[in-house]
Amino acid sequence: MxxxxxxxxxxxxxxxxxxxxxxxxxxxxxxxxxxxxxxxxxxxxxxxxxxxxxxxxxxxxxxxxxxxxxxxxxxxxxxxxxxxxxxxxxxxxxxxRGETGPLVVGTFQSVTTSILPTIVGRLREESPDVDIRLRESNDKEAFPGALVRGELDLAFTLDDDWPGVETEVLFEDPFVVVTPRSDLRAGCFPVQDLVGRGLVGYQLTSCQREIEEGLRRVVDGDLDWVFRTDDNLAVVALVRSGLGAAVVPRLAVDVDDDSVAIHDPEPPIPPRRVGLSWKAGRTLSPVALRFAEIAREACRPLQLSGTRAGAAAAVTTA
Amino acid sequence: MxxxxxxxxxxxxxxxxxxxxxxxxxxxxxxxxxxxxxxxxxxxxxxxxxxxxxxxxxxxxxxxxxxxxxxxxxxxxxxxxxxxxxxxxxxxxxxxRGETGPLVVGTFQSVTTSILPTIVGRLREESPDVDIRLRESNDKEAFPGALVRGELDLAFTLDDDWPGVETEVLFEDPFVVVTPRSDLRAGCFPVQDLVGRGLVGYQLTSCQREIEEGLRRVVDGDLDWVFRTDDNLAVVALVRSGLGAAVVPRLAVDVDDDSVAIHDPEPPIPPRRVGLSWKAGRTLSPVALRFAEIAREACRPLQLSGTRAGAAAAVTTA
DNA sequence: ACATGACCATCAGCGTACGTGATCACGATG
DNA sequence: CATCGTGATCACGTACGCTGATGGTCATGT
Structure with missing residues (x-):
């Protein structure tokens, strides 16, 4: 020494x-x-x-x-x-130069299955040596702490802002109503019509609570949840089978899937805002900045919310 | 870079x-x-x-x-x-501190078998981690070149000094006459008496040439070499067996060996001067300096030349 | 709400350390 | 013996780096 x-x-x-x-x-x-x-x-x-x-x-x-x-x-x-x-x-x-470096990103299910593969793919394409690690959690409160403790470089987050965490909103993720294909209605779906139908939804995580509270505020009568699962594909499959309808974030469904019908709810439910967060005041690594830049680009088509076309373009443009 | x-x-x-x-x-x-x-x-x-x-x-x-x-x-x-x-x-x-370091020392047979083990032993005792390497050669001309080229740190040398090499004389190594034990004479042995006896000697290396030229100058008549070998022990053993007498450097024989008689030649043959050499102007490593110091100490008893007691003391004091 | 304290950035001032250029001493070479 | 290529040394000027003081920022406690 x-x-x-x-x-x-x-x-x-x-x-x-x-x-x-x-x-x-x-x-x-x-x-x-x-x-x-x-x-x-x-x-x-x-x-x-x-x-x-x-x-x-x-x-x-x-x-x-x-x-x-x-x-x-x-x-x-x-x-x-x-x-x-x-x-x-x-x-x-x-x-x-952003060619190497560790990068730990927090994510949650709907982001993981939709835009994240695109972002990671592009980043790995231009910088194959970057050491990307993902940590998934559906607990809204998990990431801010991890960010502040320095365990994460970046995290996808929803809505709220936390002390010591800076967030940039990437896009708004509206809720949509999913019904069997036979249920042909034009564009909007009156949520009141959900009463009396079987409903498929997620387990009671914060996201699902948000959905149910949002609906309760605008709907007369009780809603009938016949099945709960956290598997997006299962939700859609059960709707397709005629078990019931579902209200889910648009990101959670494949908007090109013609085997089910997708509608905007009427009245509209306030959309979730998906953002990218990092520890306030922390200097981000070049890789992290590049990740954020790519994420911004990849999410830009999603920002014009509501239309199915926009969402489709964003997710499939890899 | x-x-x-x-x-x-x-x-x-x-x-x-x-x-x-x-x-x-x-x-x-x-x-x-x-x-x-x-x-x-x-x-x-x-x-x-x-x-x-x-x-x-x-x-x-x-x-x-x-x-x-x-x-x-x-x-x-x-x-x-x-x-x-x-x-x-x-x-x-x-x-x-002289605790480590490489040390390459050049040596030749009679030094190797006599004082070198003592020196190396003492050095290894006080500095076990020193990396001592020995290179033996009986070619007088090999070492000066190797010293100058930096292949050797130190070398034991005989007599002559070479350009670019510094030498410190360690001791004088007189020639002695070895005869069977039965041959009891007091101290000196007239070399003239060697004529007509069988003689055992070394191969015609520079050392042996020196011996024979030295003898020729003071002896009348031809000397009869009945056997040549470079093995010191063999020379003594053959003398002991009665095959003949030998003239060898004192260092080459065990002065405590009572199975043969050892005499000073008369007239005396000019002794070899055994020295320690190094490249002139070269800074020696602490290990090398320590080696030289130990060598100096170990050879000091040998400097009072001629007496058997001195030689015995030096070689056996480890 | 405000004062306090712990922290880092900045500034002027100054000493030192470092590189330059010129000169000296040395040894090989012809 | 003169020359040349070498490293050491010296005096000099600059520039760098440290000090000490000051100001700004933010959390904490009353």
């Missing part, structure tokens, strides 16, 4: 040592390094003063200098150290 | 980075490093200027600073580099 004799040794000393050892002459080493012979002479002298022993034998006259045994030993270590520094420089260079 | 962005980064920057990261505060890091808070602030600022990006997020107020992703990356490499520097410092320390 103290480096004893090397305490006053600087990188330039090691560089000079190497240059002189390779060139055989203070003057040529100086030229290579962009110094004068005098400077190199003083640098080596300083190195030897710090070590308390010479690193070169100067035969005098025009003969080249030669490493002492101590010089050889030190040179080996110097090459090692300088090699490490080069490696560090290269690593930093790749990092700031 | 250029370290790109790390070109202006100095060791102190990495030390400061580590200290701040571990302390969480510029001020405490400054205290630990023996600087003022201002200095550390400027050092980190300089580091960030060199990198072109911040390494710490300063939340402001009394909250501790935190590494940015770039800072984390750099810190990993910094720990690596600083660890290497520590290792280098430790290695240098051990080296200058």
């Amino acid at each position: 103290v480096m004893s004799r090397l305490r006053d040794v600087e990188i330039k000393h090691l560089v000079a040592l190497r240059a002189v050892a390779e060139e055989g002459t203070f003057g040529r080493a100086a030229t290579r390094l962009g110094y004068t012979q005098s400077a190199v002479s003083q640098q080596i002298a300083g190195l030897e003063r710090a070590l308390g022993a010479p690193v070169f034998d100067r035969p005098g006259g025009p003969r080249p200098v030669e490493l002492t045994p101590l010089g050889s030993l030190l040179l080996e270590h110097a090459n090692d150290v300088l090699g490490r520094l080069d490696a560090a420089g290269a690593a930093v260079e790749r990092f700031v | 250029v370290m790109s962005r790390l070109r202006d980064v100095e060791i102190k920057h990495l030390v400061a980075l580590r200290a701040v990261a571990e302390e969480g505060t510029f001020g405490r890091a400054a205290t630990r490093l023996g600087y003022t808070q201002s200095a550390v602030s400027q050092q980190i600022a300089g580091l960030e200027r060199a990198l072109g990006a911040p390494v710490f997020d300063r939340p402001g107020g009394p909250r501790p600073v935190e590494l940015t992703p770039l800072g984390s990356l750099l810190l990993e490499h910094a720990n690596d580099v600083l660890g290497r520097l520590d290792a280098a410092g430790a290695a240098v320390e051990r080296f200058v």
Whole structure:
């Protein structure tokens, strides 16, 4: 921890040592390094003063200098150290270019199954060496804490903002009504008509609670939930089978799936706002910034909310 | 080779980075490093200027600073580099103390079988980690070249001095006459008496040539060499068996061996001077200096030449 | 709401350290 | 013996880096 004799040794000393050892002459080493012979002479002298022993034998006259045994030993270590520094420089260079680096992103189911593959795919395409790690959770409260603790670089979040977390809204995710295909209505679906039909929905996570409270506020009568699952595909399949209807975020369904009918609810339910969050004040890595940029691009088509065409374009454009 | 962005980064920057990261505060890091808070602030600022990006997020107020992703990356490499520097410092320390280091010594047979084990033994005893390598050659001309080329640190040599090689005489190795034990004479042995007896000797290496020329100059008549071998033990064994007499360097025989008789030749043959040589002007490693010192001590009893007692004392005192 | 305290950034000032350029001393070479 | 290529040394000027003081920011406690 103290480096004893090397305490006053600087990188330039090691560089000079190497240059002189390779060139055989203070003057040529100086030229290579962009110094004068005098400077190199003083640098080596300083190195030897710090070590308390010479690193070169100067035969005098025009003969080249030669490493002492101590010089050889030190040179080996110097090459090692300088090699490490080069490696560090290269690593930093790749990092700031966004070519490498760790990136931990928090996500939740509907994002994971819809836009995330597109984003990750594009990022991996332009930077194959980035170490992307995903953590999925449907607990709204899990991510802000993880962000603040530094466990996550970025996280997809919904609505609320938390102290110490900055959020950029990516797009609005409206709720849609899914019914069997036979149920042909134009565009809007009066939510009042849901009363008396069987309903398929999610487990009572925060998202589902949001849906049910939203409906309760605008609907007369009780809603009849006949099945709950967190599997998006199962929900759609059960609707297709005629078991009932569903109210889900648009992101959760494949808008090109013609085996079911998709409608905008009437009156409309306030949409969820999907955002990208990070720890406030934290400098994001270049990879993280690039991820955010790609996410922004990928979500742009989704921002013109409501229309089915927009959503379809966004999700399939990979 | 250029370290790109790390070109202006100095060791102190990495030390400061580590200290701040571990302390969480510029001020405490400054205290630990023996600087003022201002200095550390400027050092980190300089580091960030060199990198072109911040390494710490300063939340402001009394909250501790935190590494940015770039800072984390750099810190990993910094720990690596600083660890290497520590290792280098430790290695240098051990080296200058003479505890480690490579040591290549040139030797020849009679030294190898007599005083060398003593010297090597003592050195290994006080410095078990020294990497001692021996190279044996009976060619007188081999070692000076190897010394000058830097292939050897030290070499035992005989007599002549070579350009570019410095030599310190360790002791004189007189020639002795070896005869069967039955041949009881007091002290001196007239070499003239060798004529007409069978003689055992070495192959015609430079040493043996020296012996034979020396004898020819003082002896009337031809000498009869009945057997030649380079094996010291064989020479003595053949003398013991009565095959003949031998003239050998005293170092080549065990002076305590009572199965043969050992005499000083009359007239005396000029003794060989055994020396320790090294490349002129070359700084010797601490291990090499210690080796030379031990060799000097070990050979001191041999310097009082001629007497059997002196030689015996030197060789057996390990 | 306000004062307090802990923290970092910035500034001016100053000493030192470092590189330059000139000169000296040395040894090989012809 | 003169020359040349070498490293060491010196005086000099600049520039860098540290200090000490000050100001701004944010959390905390009353």
